[in-house]
Amino acid sequence: MSVDLKELQELIEQERAAEEKVRRAKEEAQNILKAAHEKAESIVQAIDSDPDWEKLRRARKEEMTTRKSQIEEEYSRRTALLERTAQQNFENAIAYLVKETLRVQI
Amino acid sequence: MSLLELRTEIERKAQEEISKIIESAKREAERILAEATAKSEALRNERTKTLMTELEAEERADMAITRMNWKGNLLRLKSEWCKRVFEEAEKRISQIAKNGGQEYRELLSKLILEGIQALSGKRFVVEANSRDVEAIRKELKALQERAAKIKNDEVVLRVGTLSNIVSGGVVVSVEDGAQSYNNLLDARFSAATRKLAGEVYKILFGESKD
Numbered sequence: 001m002s003v004d005l006k007e008l009q010e011l012i013e014q015e016r017a018a019e020e021k022v023r024r025a026k027e028e029a030q031n032i033l034k035a036a037h038e039k040a041e042s043i044v045q046a047i048d049s050d051p052d053w054e055k056l057r058r059a060r061k062e063e064m065t066t067r068k069s070q071i072e073e074e075y076s077r078r079t080a081l082l083e084r085t086a087q088q089n090f091e092n093a094i095a096y097l098v099k100e101t102l103r104v105q106i
Numbered sequence: 107m108s109l110l111e112l113r114t115e116i117e118r119k120a121q122e123e124i125s126k127i128i129e130s131a132k133r134e135a136e137r138i139l140a141e142a143t144a145k146s147e148a149l150r151n152e153r154t155k156t157l158m159t160e161l162e163a164e165e166r167a168d169m170a171i172t173r174m175n176w177k178g179n180l181l182r183l184k185s186e187w188c189k190r191v192f193e194e195a196e197k198r199i200s201q202i203a204k205n206g207g208q209e210y211r212e213l214l215s216k217l218i219l220e221g222i223q224a225l226s227g228k229r230f231v232v233e234a235n236s237r238d239v240e241a242i243r244k245e246l247k248a249l250q251e252r253a254a255k256i257k258n259d260e261v262v263l264r265v266g267t268l269s270n271i272v273s274g275g276v277v278v279s280v281e282d283g284a285q286s287y288n289n290l291l292d293a294r295f296s297a298a299t300r301k302l303a304g305e306v307y308k309i310l311f312g313e314s315k316d
Binding site: 007009014015018019020021022025026028029030032033034035036037039040041043044046047050053056057060064067068071072073075078081082083085089090092093095097098100101102104105106 | 109112113116117119120123124127128130131132134135136137140141142143145146149150153154157158161165168172173179180183184187190191192194195198199202203213216217219220223245256292294295298299302306307309310311312
């Protein structure tokens with residue numbers, strides 16, 4: 001094969017251009033990896049600012065408020081019942097205590 | 107190889123290397139992202155678990171405190187009602203003594219006889235407040251006769267005044283002071299409240315204290 005000088009120079013030039021393309025491809029590859037690392041970091045960090053935690057807390061708090069209200073209602077009902085029962089039996093209890101205090105065994 | 111072939115080969119090799127580099131980088135990027143996603147998922151699960159454990163512990167404590175407060179309120183309420191019963195009963199007993207009617211005079215006699223029955227001997231001292239002493243003196247003869255029947259023997263009663271005693275009722279003592287029987291209404295009431303608190307509780311609330 002015989003090539004003249006001009007053709008040889010063109011070949012060298014083409015070889016250089018190819019090397020430059022490869023160098024750019026390596027740069028692009030580095031950029032792809034850098035972007036992937038950044039995205040990976042942001043995925044992990046996003047957990048801290050995840051609004052789901054606050055939603056979960058709020059939901060549980062609301063549930064607790066409901067359950068507390070139910071307990072309050074239950075005890076209010078029991079308190080009212082107790083008051084009514086005690087009111088009804090008040091005189092009987094006094095009469096019993098007076099009678100037993102004054103009961104003499106001879 | 108011709109010059110054209112050489113040029114084509116240079117271009118082909120360059121493209122091949124470029125593709126390899128880019129494909130490799132893309133695969134590595136995918137691996138990094140998949141790893142991050144998995145790590146994030148694991149962290150999220152762990153945090154959710156921790157948060158749930160914390161919230162449940164807080165909730166359990168909170169609910170326990172709420173129930174405890176309410177139970178405390180109910181117990182206080184019951185205790186107040188019992189106290190009212192005791193106070194009112196004490197007032198009524200005190201009123202019966204103050205009125206000093208026939209019913210109370212008979213009660214005084216019975217309190218004396220109960221004391222005599224519980225003590226040994228046949229000579230006794232009966233002490234009461236100045237108001238009741240008068241009533242007892244009026245019944246003394248009848249009392250001695252009733253006491254004699256209980257003891258199956260002659261009984262001698264002496265009456266004395268207890269100073270600073272407001273409560274009705276009596277203290278019966280053997281004459282030599284070796285034994286005495288406290289039948290003052292205050293003492294009986296104190297004993298009754300100790301002994302009968304459970305029963306009063308049952309009558310008031312229709313349930314046992316425990």
